[in-house]
Amino acid sequence: MKTIHVRSSKGDYKILVGKNLLPRAGTFLSDVFESQSKLMVVSQKNLTPYLNPILASLKKQGFKVQTHMLPDGERAKSEKELFRLIQTLLAKGFERKDGMVAVGGGVVSDLTGFAASVYLRGIRYVNVATTLLAQVDSAIGGKTAIDLPEGKNLVGSFWPPALVISDVRVLQSLPERELSASLAEVVKYGMIRDTELFGFLEKNGRRILQRDLNALEKIILLSAGIKARVVSSDEFETKGERMILNYGHTFGHGIEGALCYGKLVHGEAVAIGMMMGAQLAADLGICPRELIWRQMKVLLSFKLPVSIKRFHLKTEAILKVMMKDKKKSQGLLRFVLPRRIGQVTVEQKIPVSLIQKIIRLAGGK
């Protein structure tokens, strides 16, 4: 087991990465909560197989354990589910010293973390990350949120977990498409910060897709380490450093929005977005053209899409969604663009005509 440290204004916390950690959850949580504390384990029905070893371990440690199941999918991130969880905490008499354990991916940790941040003005919670995406991204950094009818993640908080547990073994049962989509974010970490990680992905595509546990553990450690360093130095997204995590996301959100969040999952849209980012960087003379091909080769090796041709999307439809981006500054879109593998830059003054050209090159009508 390896440990990554994260700094936060609410206290530092650890990310534990290793094989077979779930049955030891009770031991790890005894460093966070007093013995006999109440713990609300929050999860989703499709994750039941992971729950049993965790619940057994927590009970063995002497915690008073309750479970609370959220509906499957993104609809768990609603006002209704937020207050249903809070009412359960109240009904079970949870106090400030008690806590929650989010067992799942980003949906579960976003909702649980948000409830934790506002219940009695804040209690602690632990993320047990059961997807690759959660292990390298959403479980780390304390961004919590619910969705509103008007859009995703519009209400939330920065509320860091007290501990993150990433058991590599859970990835063995991850659906193939979800594994691939999460790998887009891993490629992103390589592109923005880490030539070693990118080189490893270039050489070990097959091992990773075959879910070799040592290969998965290595890319999780390197990716989670990058995320940990970025959020440690820019906890509240105020200093610009967290911005680099958006590589591929400005175009990606445009594509997702134009598709009304169907057909492509987030990681797939990010893969295409990174291709568009690399193309834009090359057109601007910021990076060598060769980088486009190296990035494409890695993405294709993970069975990720690299263009939007098959969706017959209108260029203007994508552009319109992009212009609504909440990270826009003074009406201008900001793009994270590669300089070389492992290094990015933020560019703001991109002519709209060039953005349109890039979308068309990627297959926009």
Add this chain to the structure above:
Amino acid sequence: MKTIHVRSSKGDYKILVGKNLLPRAGTFLSDVFESQSKLMVVSQKNLTPYLNPILASLKKQGFKVQTHMLPDGERAKSEKELFRLIQTLLAKGFERKDGMVAVGGGVVSDLTGFAASVYLRGIRYVNVATTLLAQVDSAIGGKTAIDLPEGKNLVGSFWPPALVISDVRVLQSLPERELSASLAEVVKYGMIRDTELFGFLEKNGRRILQRDLNALEKIILLSAGIKARVVSSDEFETKGERMILNYGHTFGHGIEGALCYGKLVHGEAVAIGMMMGAQLAADLGICPRELIWRQMKVLLSFKLPVSIKRFHLKTEAILKVMMKDKKKSQGLLRFVLPRRIGQVTVEQKIPVSLIQKIIRLAGGK
């Protein structure tokens, strides 16, 4: 105009105390928000007289000003009103750089501050405190909350304002009973931390009740200064220092709860609670008996109640509510008790029989 400084993890902020500050609100807010920022002014109908000079001043400064009115009274602190405000912010296109201005007492700042803490994961807000209680207590320190059917302030956050504006002039139109009730909290500050303040209250009861602006300004400055120092050193109520602000509140909450939050307003219950606290301290030999009488004399000079005789409350009913206190630690009630004027201590191991005796002495059946 005088300035008090408060430290917080989200950045330090100022409390401005003076006469006729409302018409200068725009100037003060230009230190907090970029020119041209959108500002949502949140208030209640009964506060309309204060709104006009503020709105005029903000508009003159170039801010894009919207207003949002909450229903009167405590029912503004609801889930429904929270999300209604958030939907308004969304509909008007508020971004992270924009902000809110809470014009009112604790109800308005609690709801506005909570909405500010979760909208887009946090925007800034300013408190314009229009009651004495807000000026010396609720506008300072960043505690925000809404109520649930199960109880008050059960969901909320610690989210400090970016600025607090306390215009002494607004107190001239404050209802008499509200002025008296707020003075209970001022007496509390004297009792827990400030012999100078307590002495001033002993000598100037009449001037204060007659709303002499210089006298009011003095007690606001001293009281807000104490609150500012306490919350600066214990922002998240984790170090025990914020605890001393609860002098009179453990008994007070018991009385309020047993009366189902009718008949007595909060400050009146706190006045009786302080009398019970002083009695308990004297019985324990912690403070001289003379302190009871000095405190009673000041409270009576402000027309505050000092016993519960006229309510015919059962001792056990009060005790039962007290035992549900969320600041309880390991099943034991903690009492803030006076040692002498200006100094308190926290006592935990008080026999239940003694608590019962104190309630009976104050008029419990």
